[in-house]
Amino acid sequence: MITAGIDLGSTYVKAAVVKDGVRIGHGVAPTGHDHDLSSKRVLDSALKMAGIEMKDIVHITSTGYGRRVTTLAHDNISEISANARGVQWLGAELGVRTIIDIGGQDTKVIAMDDNLKMINFSMNDKCAAGTGRFLEVLAKVLDVPLSEMGPLSLTSKDPVDITTTCLVFAKSEVANLIFQGVPKEDIIMGIHKAVARRLVAMAKKVGVHDVVFFDGGPAKNTGMIFAMERELGRKMYVPDNPQIVTATGAALLAVERHG
């Protein structure tokens, strides 16, 4: 059986195609104004990668903020359940009990039991503090490509203290630091540390046990991983494609839902 999951996030659309428990294709693209169009494009590229056609897919489940907007999907599920399902699929042998997911406008922490069933979760309140958007906007202020943020920050010798995770205030704080001539890498590591501090506090409230799984777009950022691990005081497991775990989870849930 071939199914697909579409994760319509606030900044990126992700798609995954699953055949008999194996992911055979995926795609990622920025979320446009037309949700149907962008999800179709991303799904098409996932299909291409899998070498199959639309008619081969028996069930599509959508997730993420735009999950109810797209007409492509048969049904939808919250991104929290989809993310947990994706991690479940990646393997019980990893020993994951906590998932930390940074999305475009949300951060989530999910706690799981020994059977990898979700037992608790927490999400940030509605502001953009500590989300992917926070990193994205500050990267723009610093005029550094998002993909360079990680490597550059790892060269920092003396990270600054960013005292706020409020995006509006952080923007002016960063602008001030630039004027003062503080090296970019020190500012960026400061930003990563500020996000890490906020996320780890949230994770601790939900409960941090055994292996911590880190996913979402910002999990591709090596500087972010470094800061998170320091703040947590433990190593995390970061999958090869951290951005498509939730879409994969939705594709797997589509199998169950198709019956």
Place this chain on the structure above:
Amino acid sequence: MKEKRTSRYLKDKDGYFSEEQIDRTKKRSREMEEASRTRLTSQKVRAKTLTYFDEIMKYDGARSQELSDFQGKGGKIIGTMCVMVPLELINASGAKNVRLCSGYYEPVHPANELLGDAGLCPMVKSTLGSKMVNANPITNNINMVVGPATCDGKMKLAEILEDWVPVVMMNIPRVKIGETSSDIWVKEIEYLSRKLEEVTGKRISKRALVNEIKKWNRGHELWSKMLDIRRSKRPTISGQDAMLVVQASQMDDIERWNKKTSQLISELQDMQKKGMIAGEDGAARILLAGSPMMYPNFKIPAIVEESGGTIVHDELCSGFRLMSDPVMLDGITRKGIMRGLAERYFFPCTCPCFSPNDERIRRIKESIEAFGIEGVVFHTLRGCHLSNIEATKIELELRDIGIPMVKLESEYDEGDIEQVRTRVEAFIEMIKARRENEGI
């Protein structure tokens, strides 16, 4: 109370708000109430008697006309700002009560002109804003306000409202175990009694008071029957509707409310016999807790019940607590009656303004057991510091007994609906997945 009052918070009240601001506040309030009512009336299974309660709570409905006629004939209307105000006393003085706490979003904006930077909860701001622009016909023409000084927001709100209307502030002893607390509260109630006599010009007789207590106790008795229906495996009333009904008791004449509620209960029981159910079959059984949600601010309960949950119980001062616990008369001396009233309105109250407040978690746990609760939705209004603080303690206590809790913060606007929905949906999916796990 007849001396000319000078304004302290807003010096030039006349013409302060433009026609545009006033009209907008009224228009949007009306639209919001209509939308909330439509959401309620479009529930698939809904008792017909509920239409009566819709009308009581309607913006500019028949009740506001009724109250204004009553006042036209010299009757007095007393606005209450808290679940701790003894309504029996107000009714025994011949006055009518209306609850002022506002669930309308738009009046927050005029209040923001005074309080925008104060970080106060939106319910406090909306209540003030409603008065500032006279946005709500049902609460416009009050003769006096009774405001127990519970949280900081409510306390200062009462003070500010004095710029517009006479206010009786009541001193709530917030340390509940102190030996003095019960005595202070009895004295405060006696003080309220004198203030009511002043404004109505009528002495509150012992007989009238006992009579009113009987009426309100009957309301409590009916509400217990309502809880039985909600406790059952197949409740025939949604949590939103139950909240609407109980909030209507704060606006309606209690005798008529009793009559209609009794009628409603018969209808709900008949519906049960026919095998009907409100909400989804197999819905997650949810307890709603936290900050108050006044109609038409039913955003959170509506999302819960649209996402596969049924609110079978709550612990809110805008819900269950309005009608819980009857007055136990300690003899029929005036002193005994006052003490009975004081105790009813003080000890069972589990407002987070009290410390210690272990009674709250005890009651929540009891409800979880009795109502077969599978998860707790804990709502805090932005700026409701006391609820926010207690949420941590409650979540940990619930974790110990294996009951999940989701905490939701909300504002008085529609901007957070989708974010709240994501959290609620995930929460309910989790509860249902747990059932499969446990083989239920």
